[in-house]
Amino acid sequence: MAPADGRFLRACRRQTVDKTPVWFMRQAGRYMKEYRELRRRHSILKLAKTPKLACEVTLQPARAMPVDAAIIFADILLPVEPMGVRLAFKPGPRLSPAVRSAADVERLRDFDPASALGFVPEAIRLCVERLGPTPLIGFAGAPFTLASYLIEGQPSAHFIRTKTFMQAQPKAWDKLMRKIRRITADYLCAQVAAGASAVQLFDSWIGALSPEQYRGFVRPHSAYVIEEVRRRTAAPVIHFGTGTSGFLEDFAQAGGEVIGVDWRIDLGRAFRRLGPSRAVQGNLDPVMLLGPKAALRSEVFRLLEQAKNRRGFIFNLGHGILPETPFENVAAVVDWVHRGLD
Amino acid sequence: MAPADGRFLRACRRQTVDKTPVWFMRQAGRYMKEYRELRRRHSILKLAKTPKLACEVTLQPARAMPVDAAIIFADILLPVEPMGVRLAFKPGPRLSPAVRSAADVERLRDFDPASALGFVPEAIRLCVERLGPTPLIGFAGAPFTLASYLIEGQPSAHFIRTKTFMQAQPKAWDKLMRKIRRITADYLCAQVAAGASAVQLFDSWIGALSPEQYRGFVRPHSAYVIEEVRRRTAAPVIHFGTGTSGFLEDFAQAGGEVIGVDWRIDLGRAFRRLGPSRAVQGNLDPVMLLGPKAALRSEVFRLLEQAKNRRGFIFNLGHGILPETPFENVAAVVDWVHRGLD
Numbered sequence: 001m002a003p004a005d006g007r008f009l010r011a012c013r014r015q016t017v018d019k020t021p022v023w024f025m026r027q028a029g030r031y032m033k034e035y036r037e038l039r040r041r042h043s044i045l046k047l048a049k050t051p052k053l054a055c056e057v058t059l060q061p062a063r064a065m066p067v068d069a070a071i072i073f074a075d076i077l078l079p080v081e082p083m084g085v086r087l088a089f090k091p092g093p094r095l096s097p098a099v100r101s102a103a104d105v106e107r108l109r110d111f112d113p114a115s116a117l118g119f120v121p122e123a124i125r126l127c128v129e130r131l132g133p134t135p136l137i138g139f140a141g142a143p144f145t146l147a148s149y150l151i152e153g154q155p156s157a158h159f160i161r162t163k164t165f166m167q168a169q170p171k172a173w174d175k176l177m178r179k180i181r182r183i184t185a186d187y188l189c190a191q192v193a194a195g196a197s198a199v200q201l202f203d204s205w206i207g208a209l210s211p212e213q214y215r216g217f218v219r220p221h222s223a224y225v226i227e228e229v230r231r232r233t234a235a236p237v238i239h240f241g242t243g244t245s246g247f248l249e250d251f252a253q254a255g256g257e258v259i260g261v262d263w264r265i266d267l268g269r270a271f272r273r274l275g276p277s278r279a280v281q282g283n284l285d286p287v288m289l290l291g292p293k294a295a296l297r298s299e300v301f302r303l304l305e306q307a308k309n310r311r312g313f314i315f316n317l318g319h320g321i322l323p324e325t326p327f328e329n330v331a332a333v334v335d336w337v338h339r340g341l342d
Numbered sequence: 343m344a345p346a347d348g349r350f351l352r353a354c355r356r357q358t359v360d361k362t363p364v365w366f367m368r369q370a371g372r373y374m375k376e377y378r379e380l381r382r383r384h385s386i387l388k389l390a391k392t393p394k395l396a397c398e399v400t401l402q403p404a405r406a407m408p409v410d411a412a413i414i415f416a417d418i419l420l421p422v423e424p425m426g427v428r429l430a431f432k433p434g435p436r437l438s439p440a441v442r443s444a445a446d447v448e449r450l451r452d453f454d455p456a457s458a459l460g461f462v463p464e465a466i467r468l469c470v471e472r473l474g475p476t477p478l479i480g481f482a483g484a485p486f487t488l489a490s491y492l493i494e495g496q497p498s499a500h501f502i503r504t505k506t507f508m509q510a511q512p513k514a515w516d517k518l519m520r521k522i523r524r525i526t527a528d529y530l531c532a533q534v535a536a537g538a539s540a541v542q543l544f545d546s547w548i549g550a551l552s553p554e555q556y557r558g559f560v561r562p563h564s565a566y567v568i569e570e571v572r573r574r575t576a577a578p579v580i581h582f583g584t585g586t587s588g589f590l591e592d593f594a595q596a597g598g599e600v601i602g603v604d605w606r607i608d609l610g611r612a613f614r615r616l617g618p619s620r621a622v623q624g625n626l627d628p629v630m631l632l633g634p635k636a637a638l639r640s641e642v643f644r645l646l647e648q649a650k651n652r653r654g655f656i657f658n659l660g661h662g663i664l665p666e667t668p669f670e671n672v673a674a675v676v677d678w679v680h681r682g683l684d
Binding site: 159 | 627
């Protein structure tokens with residue numbers, strides 16, 4: 001069976017499915033002992049930049065559990081290096097020099113992701129060969145999330161520099177977002193060309209913004225990326241953000257066959273607000289995977305109940321799997337989701 | 343003019359006002375040089391526990407700007423000390439020992455806030471004498487936010503221990519919330535008895551929860567606190583939370599004449615979702631105060647426009663003033679809000 005016939009891609013396109021498809025953000029990660037073993041010997045960047053290793057990591061969860069999709073092992077910050085920004089993990093990301101001025105934006109190098117980040121398409125090619133019928137998801141950070149890392153230089157609590165940059169230097173902000181969005185669109189298309197069946201655009205920190213800030217400074221740029229992928233490939237786009245419940249309609253307007261939501265909104269309400277033209281991916285609180293199994297089980301079935309009779313549901317978490325998560329709980333969720341409501 | 347006739351309290355009760363009332367969360371704080379000078383000589387806890395000093399700090403912003411309410415200087419964590427938990431600031435709060443078991447919950451001491459935290463009502467009495475017609479707001483942390491600090495022992499990114507505690511030990515969680523809610527209700531009533539004209543219940547971290555977690559584990563306890571204040575006093579309650587846009591109706595169901603919202607939701611939408619029976623407080627992004635003045639100004643007028651023709655609007659931020667904020671920007675907002683739309 002080709003990936004196109006599988007339940008994950010059918011759900012992306014709001015077609016009927018035999019069972020609810022399920023995969024997990026950061027399903028290749030520290031909660032798996034196979035991953036921790038590789039990480040003892042290699043840095044994150046080494047894993048991501050070595051196609052054989054990236055492929056190995058990508059396959060680990062797909063071998064261990066019957067997930068309905070794999071996601072290529074990479075990091076949303078990989079594109080900053082060919083832009084000319086140094087990237088290190090200590091253990092959180094540190095970028096230098098940070099972007100603080102219009103001149104800094106000018107200095108960011110343009111590049112062709114298919115070659116400068118060629119190790120990612122290469123890893124995708126290796127994975128697709130070995131995955132068989134399981135579809136592979138490619139991904140990239142969304143323009144806002146990438147811009148905020150470039151400006152802050154590290155994870156941020158309040159995004160003071162980012163928000164001040166967009167308000168005080170709107171032209172430089174626009175130029176920065178246009179550079180990022182062009183690279184991001186090409187990067188995602190290169191991943192599809194290499195064999196990714198779908199792509200996810202991660203706007204992980206978008207919940208820091210007000211709806212007005214989102215509409216004015218971000219939406220056109222996310223929309224550009226999603227539209228380019230739509231125009232140049234046949235792969236569905238999963239548009240994921242956290243903290244979007246205040247402006248979910250605005251977020252969806254930027255595009256995406258599938259909208260990924262976090263646990264801060266009732267799944268049934270997300271379906272209603274997004275309307276019949278979108279598939280929905282989500283939205284188990286990742287912390288539930290660390291709690292008692294009975295509560296986890298009842299939460300999984302509560303979510304399935306809310307998505308009952310809705311086409312286009314992909315079971316996932318509301319954000320990435322936490323490193324402390326017991327593997328057996330993740331595997332149990334896959335089993336429950338596939339078993340489904342009676 | 344008595345506080346009861348002022349525009350802040352009139353807005354709390356959805357009566358007509360001559361101008362939009364405005365005050366700021368954390369308006370007594372490090373962005374003011376008068377506050378920084380006092381903080382050089384005294385710790386936060388020393389300031390909060392010395393009525394003369396707490397009163398002095400409370401009055402600083404009310405002297406410097408024509409804000410429509412003062413808020414007593416205190417810390418939401420003060421109640422943990424008489425519970426038998428050590429509290430320090432390094433500079434974020436550290437609580438020890440943290441609550442990890444049912445036995446830990448049992449060991450938390452019950453106490454009478456009017457005496458054990460008597461310095462707060464005492465500071466309120468001093469302030470009310472000196473504030474004249476400006477109303478004074480009392481406040482407390484909401485049960486969830488306080489419980490999360492008791493369990494985590496410090497600020498937390500994912501609230502893993504808190505959420506796991508509520509799921510794995512629901513009876514101990516219920517007991518903990520009942521202890522906190524009783525103390526919190528008495529504490530707020532003692533503040534009103536001492537002269538506070540209104541009280542605000544701060545559920546600062548509630549946005550970490552899913553709507554389902556909120557309804558099941560938190561709402562009844564917040565509702566208890568608000569109902570007790572309503573039953574025993576005439577003071578309006580401002581029920582404030584951040585990240586509530588996914589479950590604003592559930593949050594409002596716990597009570598509060600005024601619902602405080604953060605900037606992650608359009609103000610007009612908040613009014614519509616809350617309906618005609620609630621006043622709304624909010625919701626400028628505090629980071630806007632650090633940016634260019636033109637953008638700040640247009641955002642203030644955008645918010646006023648959204649609240650136009652709505653009774654019961656109190657201008658505030660979506661969370662506390664950040665320490666890096668220039669004082670003059672805060673003062674300018676007060677001026678713009680009072681000037682209003684033409």
